[in-house]
Amino acid sequence: MARILVTGGSGFIGSALVKALVKAGHAVRVLDDNSRGAPRRLVDVAKDIEFIGGDIRDAATVHGAMSGVDEVHHLAFVNGTEFFYSAPELVLDVGVKGMVNVIDACRAANVRRLVLASSSEVYQTPPQVPTDESAPLVVPDPTNPRYSYGGGKIISELMAINYGRKFFDRVMIFRPHNVYGPDMGFEHVIPQFALRLKRTAAKHKTGRLPFEIQGEGRQTRSFCHVDDLVRGVLVMRDKGEHLGIYHVGTTEEVAIGDVARLIAAHAGHEIELVSRPAPAGGTERRCPDIRKLAGLGYAPQVPLAAGLPPTVDWYFANESLAPKA
């Protein structure tokens, strides 16, 4: 049993991880400012955890949250592609100050175990797909705000590893690849497609529904169910090596246009894709090579065909929770 601080613990992935850690018998403390986190995600474990509401950018808050802890899982970050474009300075503020504060507070409180959430965005357009962990990390253009997120993750990884060598016993980094599931936030492709489909279907009572898509819809992603992500992080935590970097994801690669068609089919509709220009900075293919973590015993268990319908149903039922435009 360990005393674990999870930053970003009321977020989508953080809350799933918190529940799994509680189930495994750990004492869990959450630090989150609930800017994107939601207490509803933690109701099942509310009695079992300690929740600290606060900003990861505030050093005193992070130092306070670190007291009496054995291990920290650092997930607090501004996620959601639209924010990379609309608030890149905030993405970097939270990413960089948050990481500095976590490292400083760990050192001050002698917390020597750190798990860091990075991202597949550190590769941007990887030279090889499927991509393994040795692919170069790149910021192709500092003037494109999109790279605020990937840049913030690269800085976080550099800090975790270089401070980790001297000041930590165990530092491990996971790079999640397109995690999805119910209540994943509204700023991602699956929730956006689900809600747009619902609204389009309400307007067009009959026939194939016109459905706008960036480019031709041939871009691919590999969507990893949040239950698989959590299983992967726990395998890494238990068996990973100090200063190790691990992909957590799935090798099931799917075209974005097909994701739209799957969502439509689940809702009983047919769609006609309507091509729209894609914003600069996106990447054509993304699929992780997961052999490193598989070597420790990880295997994804939830195919998209099984995980997508309940996710879409959650969004159909909870449209009222979407941020107002």
Ligand SMILES: NC(=O)c1ccc[n+]([C@@H]2O[C@H](COP(=O)([O-])OP(=O)(O)OC[C@H]3O[C@@H](n4cnc5c(N)ncnc54)[C@H](O)[C@@H]3O)[C@@H](O)[C@H]2O)c1
């Ligand atoms: N969801 C994915 O597909 C994905 C993919 C790659 C990496 N990641 C990374 O995994 C981690 C969790 O992602 P998620 O999908 O759960 O995102 P999320 O937005 O649901 O969770 C992030 C949490 O951080 C909190 N947070 C943001 N700013 C904060 C601040 N200033 N102080 C304190 N807390 C703050 C938010 O309230 C939120 O609860 C993040 O580090 C993210 O970058 C996620």
